[in-house]
Amino acid sequence: MELDLNKIEYVQVGLTTPNSLVLLPNPEGDRQKQRAAIASQEGHIIVFSLKKNEVQVHFKTLVGPSISAIKLGGTVNTLPDKIFVAAENRVYGFNKRGKQFLAFDTNMTENIKSMFVSGTDLLVCGNHVFNHYKDCVEHGTYLCGDTIVDVAGIYLPNSSRMIVALACSGRVIRLLEYSRLRSSLELSSVPTTLHVPLKSFDKLYCGFADGQVVVFQINPMLVDIKREVIVELSENRSAVTCLDTFDITGDGKVELLVGRRDGTVQIYSLPDDNDMDLGSAMIYQGNFGESISSIKGGCVRQNGYIEVVVTTYTGLVFGLSTQCISQSFSDIKTMNLEGNNNIAVTHDDEYEEFGKHMALARDRQKASAAILSSPSSPMPGLHVNDQFMLNKDDGTYDLSIEIPLSIEVIMFQCDCPLDFITKENVELREPNVLENIHFNAAYEAKSYKTRQDFKFRTVEGQYGILQAFVTPVNNPSLVELRRYEIKPLSLHIRIHRDLDNLRPFNTLSLKGNFSQAEMHSWLNNCIPEMPERLGQGDGAPLLFKHVFATTVLHCEFSKGVAEFKSDNLSTISILKEYLTKEATKKRIKLEISQYINDLSIPHIIKILEPLLIAHVVLREDHKLLLALLECDFTTQEEIDILSPEYQNILNREKEILEAFKNDPPITNRLYGFLTDLYIDRFKFKGINVKTKIPMLIKLLEEYQYDTIVEFFLGGSGNKSNENSIE
16 A cells, blocks of 8 residues: 655745654644644744645744754643754743743753653653653663764553663663663664654664664563564665654554655555564655655644645645645745744745746845854854764765755865766866865756765775865855764774674784773774764773674773774784874873784675676676677577577676676775785885785686685784784
């Protein structure tokens, strides 16, 4: 079954963040018209409803600071019809008529980033601190080393116990009870949002940065927690920004509503609790061009017709209704509620030219409103909604840039070499090594778009800062500079356990007059996904995995002592070089000892062997295909004379040509990794082998496992090499 939904635009507010929309419940039922409340980054709360297809604003209040979250709450066992918003470190409460009844100062040292409200319980989180309040009295606190992404409260069935779930950037969900850690759910990706259904309190839905959605079945013992993947990894790997559950189809079963960073809205039918093995099925998908900040199921436009209400990053609020829309083009109106004027404008996606003029008009209006809202500033800043993260599946970095206005040009500069994979509308320019610019490129938009995605490929050991200069259309003075750090071990991700106990580890040990905080700071600048702070339980080893070679790095450190183990010798070499450099800057003398295990060389080559063999086979198939095509077979009878092997190659012509076209970047990366490994292998022995690199490349082209291993080891039978340097 597929849903047929119709888009209806309602209002245009200011820029929004995740958790910026709530629908106030109607006492008469879910299928009766509801009021919608939206919070903007400018600090406004806007509550509106629809009457005779016209937007009726019930109240618009300026809280002051930027609002980071909006939630519904209320007295226990009553409808949650009170509006709670978080701004900086304060929480404000409003009733449905707009009267303020709460202004609570949490006294947190961090600004509130996420919030959960239920009855008398108020849960608020900064970047690292979680606070629990009951009736505005502090009930507990928890310090987390990882960045807290979202928070949710879970009330166990037939119990008054509340379990707090903290989604953390370190690929883990921490479950707290009475503000104490009870259990940790290890994750394969970085969580982005949490959702607890209203009528299934023991279920916890989690969206991830790689596009997955997983549901956890929370049990009272908090052990052996079941998890089920609801949304699998697919072609759409865009991060999940918001989740909701609601009965859209009216069959008595809730559906899962998913909003994504690339502007995609999806609806999935969920299996029954007794038939979880059947999996979910997507029944609706649409892309709306802007990041989805919030999504809710409810009834806003017409009694009896359920719809999905969506807010985007730029503040557009629209509905996806199950009602068949029969109004003419001029009857569908969008009301702009930002600024001093309420301007009604028409919109329909079928009119492309009209849409272009509307985009330009909105850009000019938003820029004017920004200037008027900042009289003390001669030129306003440009807000950028961006994300820079490693894609573990292909070992590339995904960069997403979105602004309130249409993008005209984005200039890229970096002080380390990069491989720019995105080619469309991108001009690669000559680097300027004298000015420490090793990468220089420009993207020029050919259409009116407010967001754009890019892909980069990095090389471990080469690190620096990638700078992006973002320029909107017709506003060259509103250039915004964004910086993204590329770390020395840029291809490593955080993991929680290593199941292979037989890895041949190389070891690097450091001793010196450094503190634990200093070593943590050095590693934080060297390894991605390193915890930003030393939180509770910081004595445990930290584990990281190389996304390309699948090798593992163990990190364990305390005051004056640090030990690193990896089955990748290049990882040890990069760490040694970087940490020595940082210690030298602070004039800290280091005693360095190292153990080089030569067994790690054949271990890595064996890991990469499938890729090396696939390259050799592809090259041979391509040569045979070109030779067969030169024969210019004209009839099927001539082809039938060939051997089955040659016939198979001809049948796979398109597949081979496409694979050969895409092979050079993969092969270059593979050969680059192995040449760096070869150089690092002999660097520890004080031998420069760069002149032998052409010979190594030739051997790789003719891949033979024993020959490659012998060449790497250089006839040396030493299994270790220990020394101490300053």
